[in-house]
Amino acid sequence: MTNAVDIENVSLVFGGEGNNPVLAVDTINIAIPKGQFVAIVGPSGCGKTTVLNMLSGLIPPTAGSVKRNGKEVDGPSRDVGYMLARSALSPWRTALKNIEMGLQIHGVDKATRRARAHELISLLHLDGFENSYPSQLSQGMRQRVAIARTLAIEPDLWLMDEPFGALDAQTRIKVQGEFINLWERSGESSVIFVTHDLEEAVLLADRVIVMTARPGRIKSDTLIDLPRPRVIDELRFDEKFKDAEHRIWKELRDEII
Amino acid sequence: MKSSDTTSPDGSNNETSNLEEPNAQQERFDMSVITDVPRWQRILKALDLPVQFLRIGLLVLIIWAWETRWIFKGWSPFGFELFPEIIPLFQGIPSEAGEFLLDIWDDSLFWSDFWVTLQEALLGFVLGSGLGFIVGLLLGSFRKVAKVLAPFLIFTNAVPKIALAPILILWYGVDIASKVALATIIVFFIVQIPVQAAVSGVDPDLDVVATSMGATQAQKFRFVVIPGILGPLFGALRLSAIYSILAVVLGEFIVSKRGLGQRLLSETNNFGMSNAIALITILAGLALAFNAIIGMMERRFLKWQDTEARGKVVSL
Numbered sequence: 001m002t003n004a005v006d007i008e009n010v011s012l013v014f015g016g017e018g019n020n021p022v023l024a025v026d027t028i029n030i031a032i033p034k035g036q037f038v039a040i041v042g043p044s045g046c047g048k049t050t051v052l053n054m055l056s057g058l059i060p061p062t063a064g065s066v067k068r069n070g071k072e073v074d075g076p077s078r079d080v081g082y083m084l085a086r087s088a089l090s091p092w093r094t095a096l097k098n099i100e101m102g103l104q105i106h107g108v109d110k111a112t113r114r115a116r117a118h119e120l121i122s123l124l125h126l127d128g129f130e131n132s133y134p135s136q137l138s139q140g141m142r143q144r145v146a147i148a149r150t151l152a153i154e155p156d157l158w159l160m161d162e163p164f165g166a167l168d169a170q171t172r173i174k175v176q177g178e179f180i181n182l183w184e185r186s187g188e189s190s191v192i193f194v195t196h197d198l199e200e201a202v203l204l205a206d207r208v209i210v211m212t213a214r215p216g217r218i219k220s221d222t223l224i225d226l227p228r229p230r231v232i233d234e235l236r237f238d239e240k241f242k243d244a245e246h247r248i249w250k251e252l253r254d255e256i257i
Numbered sequence: 258m259k260s261s262d263t264t265s266p267d268g269s270n271n272e273t274s275n276l277e278e279p280n281a282q283q284e285r286f287d288m289s290v291i292t293d294v295p296r297w298q299r300i301l302k303a304l305d306l307p308v309q310f311l312r313i314g315l316l317v318l319i320i321w322a323w324e325t326r327w328i329f330k331g332w333s334p335f336g337f338e339l340f341p342e343i344i345p346l347f348q349g350i351p352s353e354a355g356e357f358l359l360d361i362w363d364d365s366l367f368w369s370d371f372w373v374t375l376q377e378a379l380l381g382f383v384l385g386s387g388l389g390f391i392v393g394l395l396l397g398s399f400r401k402v403a404k405v406l407a408p409f410l411i412f413t414n415a416v417p418k419i420a421l422a423p424i425l426i427l428w429y430g431v432d433i434a435s436k437v438a439l440a441t442i443i444v445f446f447i448v449q450i451p452v453q454a455a456v457s458g459v460d461p462d463l464d465v466v467a468t469s470m471g472a473t474q475a476q477k478f479r480f481v482v483i484p485g486i487l488g489p490l491f492g493a494l495r496l497s498a499i500y501s502i503l504a505v506v507l508g509e510f511i512v513s514k515r516g517l518g519q520r521l522l523s524e525t526n527n528f529g530m531s532n533a534i535a536l537i538t539i540l541a542g543l544a545l546a547f548n549a550i551i552g553m554m555e556r557r558f559l560k561w562q563d564t565e566a567r568g569k570v571v572s573l
Binding site: 056057058075076077078080082084086088090091092093101102104105106133135149153 | 460462463465466467468469470471472476480481484485487559561562
């Protein structure tokens, strides 16, 4: 079976010839089987977002190969959902229309995309806010609309760039729970979840990859052996969870301190 | 320790439930204070009568000072002729202007002049803002092209456009085409410059999102760029509406056979001052009507900004 993602000897340099080139990512290798939830943690500026940008086809690697389902990535694909750190909702679109945006770009007819958007509205507990503009929504709701917009196109690879970074602690727990439920019921979708929050990474993921400070290399790659489905608001007090987090923290600490 | 363990949970539970529940009931804010205000009271408040009375009073005062020719007396503080005294031949008053307005109401010649000016202004507005929009959009989106054209556009914009009027009349003739050309050139820059600037002001994250979804360039224009620049665009269009009328009246002043500007000039040349004032009022009315139509479109297209301004934020 082909992997969802194969990153082979990939390096990326920003700013070429004379422009003070910066080595952002240095010869990394990551293979992700279908259906796996991978979290990437690392200090700020370690190239986490760059990895997502390469996978989404926004920027090509300087060296090495980035493959999705065994095929070289050569541009954006309809099978990839990319959620940015900032919710980046269109302020002139209502919540419902924001969710529909990807489907509209893909040329899906109005009735189908409306139905799909309504389904996500209720899955993410946004009922009653279908016709609200982003400025009328709280931060937590905006982030949920952005999740819904990313998942509306039914991607088989979810690229999440610190999706909950801007949320307060309580809202974050709530949205994390909703997100993990969506993924657990989605079946075969693979997730790459970039975060600077180790607790979040261990709570959600099957596997946590720690990257080093610039230039980004892979420091450690750990499988998280916690049962699913996970009830994350309880799991955070579990001893096995705490052990796993502590083990990885020792790796990460060297990069931060 | 033991005694407090057994008594305190029960005791405190009872206490809190006894204390908090009735309190919460009593102190709840009575929403009917706000929701039950009668409709007529709300309308009255929205009308803001004191402001309306002051406005009407001020208008009456201005017309009175004008009608009694008080404003033509002149005022020269410290021997400096700030407002010169106006000789009776050059004076026009509201009542005579009003008579003129009633007279021309069923004068078909006036309406054909009105139509000529309206046509010139509308064509100039549509052509100028249309071209300005398209060029601004393209230059804002394609930086290389913008870089090549920048010096040419800056120089052309620096030309005092009115100075082109005599040349345009030679090129396009004395009829409406030359006035349309002048209005087009003036309106073009009013729209092109802010539109181009607004394109680079659109949130780059929205572009990244659309790109990652596989949007084509045309789709990005439609879903990201154009909705993102509507605010500045409408600001420019409001200004353009007024300037298109200004441009065609000016063009008609120079050479023309028909039009309100031409009529205004000939009235002034014949010392029909009240008539000239009436014509100026009509031109201002035209500009206001233009502005109102654009304002209606703006409210329709920028509904989301309206709600943003109201800041109706709901929490989780």
